Amino acid sequence: MFINVIVNGEKINIDINPTKRLVDFLRDDLNLTGVKEGCSEGECGACTVILDRKAVASCSVLVGQVNGKEIITIEGLEKDGELDALQRAFIEIGAIQCGFCTPGMILSCKALLMNNPFPTEDEIKRAIEGNLCRCTGYTKIVEAVQSAIEWGHGNDE
Amino acid sequence: MMNSFIEPKNIEHLCDALNEKDENTYILAGGTDLIIKFAKENISNFKIIDISSFSNFRSIEDLGDAIKIGSCVTMTEIENNKLIKKEIPALATAAYNVGSTQIRNRATIGGNLANAAQCGDTIPVLFAYDADIEILNSLNQVRYEKARDLVTGIGKTTLKKDEVITSILIKKSKYSSGFSKVGSRKSVTISKINCCGKILLDEDNVIRDIEIYMGAVGVKPIKAELIEKEILGKSLEISSYNLEESIKEQIERAIPNRSSKHYKKIAAIGLIKDMLADIRR
Numbered sequence: 348m349f350i351n352v353i354v355n356g357e358k359i360n361i362d363i364n365p366t367k368r369l370v371d372f373l374r375d376d377l378n379l380t381g382v383k384e385g386c387s388e389g390e391c392g393a394c395t396v397i398l399d400r401k402a403v404a405s406c407s408v409l410v411g412q413v414n415g416k417e418i419i420t421i422e423g424l425e426k427d428g429e430l431d432a433l434q435r436a437f438i439e440i441g442a443i444q445c446g447f448c449t450p451g452m453i454l455s456c457k458a459l460l461m462n463n464p465f466p467t468e469d470e471i472k473r474a475i476e477g478n479l480c481r482c483t484g485y486t487k488i489v490e491a492v493q494s495a496i497e498w499g500h501g502n503d504e
Numbered sequence: 505m506m507n508s509f510i511e512p513k514n515i516e517h518l519c520d521a522l523n524e525k526d527e528n529t530y531i532l533a534g535g536t537d538l539i540i541k542f543a544k545e546n547i548s549n550f551k552i553i554d555i556s557s558f559s560n561f562r563s564i565e566d567l568g569d570a571i572k573i574g575s576c577v578t579m580t581e582i583e584n585n586k587l588i589k590k591e592i593p594a595l596a597t598a599a600y601n602v603g604s605t606q607i608r609n610r611a612t613i614g615g616n617l618a619n620a621a622q623c624g625d626t627i628p629v630l631f632a633y634d635a636d637i638e639i640l641n642s643l644n645q646v647r648y649e650k651a652r653d654l655v656t657g658i659g660k661t662t663l664k665k666d667e668v669i670t671s672i673l674i675k676k677s678k679y680s681s682g683f684s685k686v687g688s689r690k691s692v693t694i695s696k697i698n699c700c701g702k703i704l705l706d707e708d709n710v711i712r713d714i715e716i717y718m719g720a721v722g723v724k725p726i727k728a729e730l731i732e733k734e735i736l737g738k739s740l741e742i743s744s745y746n747l748e749e750s751i752k753e754q755i756e757r758a759i760p761n762r763s764s765k766h767y768k769k770i771a772a773i774g775l776i777k778d779m780l781a782d783i784r785r
Binding site: 387404406 | 536556580603
């Protein structure tokens with residue numbers, strides 16, 4: 348089946364098995380390995396991507412379901428060699444330790460800021476409820492999102 | 505067998521797909537249960553009828569005296585919908601408390617009902633509101649069934665092989681409602697017990713009519729008649745601790761042979777307290 352999809356701003360038209368999971372398509376066919384697979388059951392959030400401005404777990408979506416839609420992965424946040432404010436904030440505040448949850452975590456936060464540019468602390472916490480991090484204890488992550496908002500995260504999306 | 509993927513574009517197309525549906529064919533909506541099941545149970549041979557983007561099933565409509573919720577409306581859409589918040593507040597609370605943001609962005613109300621999990625959070629609400637379910641078959645015939653009758657057991661419904669849930673109809677009323685759940689952790693939790701209360705208040709905040717359904721204390725939500733009887737005629741400000749005996753007895757009757765009953769008897773006191781608080785909110 349031919350699938351038309353925009354991934355990180357690039358139009359892709361590809362003949363692919365539509366019953367493949369989105370996470371496998373992104374990692375194996377498009378080589379976007381920033382998408383991590385953790386629990387494979389939609390609980391850990393490591394495979395989070397942004398689908399039509401919403402955070403979704405790519406392990407619970409089939410490729411056929413994204414036909415005509417737009418996807419953003421962590422690889423799509425950097426623009427012309429410049430990291431997104433969220434990415435910079437995660438690095439500077441120390442919101443990354445092992446890093447496995449980071450792509451999904453940042454994309455959940457990015458989806459939040461796309462729809463709600465000035466979230467409260469509770470709204471940030473709720474947005475990352477579905478992203479498990481076993482290293483940081485989440486405090487630094489919430490701080491990083493707040494910093495990115497202070498710095499101006501560029502709500503140009 | 506080759507896997508196949510059909511995304512129907514119109515009703516005729518959908519009916520054709522339903523007509524050809526066999527035991528390896530699955531109707532896919534949000535996928536938050538189904539695709540996980542494929543991975544978990546190593547199901548690699550399957551055919552899909554994807555209705556997740558089917559526009560007929562994607563809207564919330566105000567019919568004047570009722571609200572029609574398309575089967576593929578997501579939890580996120582329900583929790584943010586003004587009409588649902590006003591008319592069926594317990595449904596908005598239930599949707600708000602399902603899984604995580606990622607799950608709520610995909611999971612659908614039709615899927616929650618069709619899967620008929622014991623812990624399904626929207627099901628006690630649909631029972632309490634006496635929701636009518638609109639069902640389509642491969643011959644393009646429509647039938648209606650009460651949500652209470654549609655769900656027959658854990659993962660069991662009266663849906664036939666060639667049928668699909670198209671929408672959920674809920675009549676508007678003067679009732680207010682609340683939802684609460686208890687799980688093993690605070691967020692992203694699966695209900696160990698949940699409940700929906702729907703009440704009619706008079707001008708003095710006295711409860712004139714009440715309907716309570718509790719989930720996960722049986723194969724499908726049960727009507728908590730003992731608790732209803734105890735609450736009827738009392739003020740909305742009532743403390744659930746004064747209802748302790750009837751709450752415990754209700755759980756005893758529902759699951760007399762379950763070891764979890766001891767835990768659930770205590771948990772249910774907090775559950776009723778939270779449900780009443782949700783109504784007061």
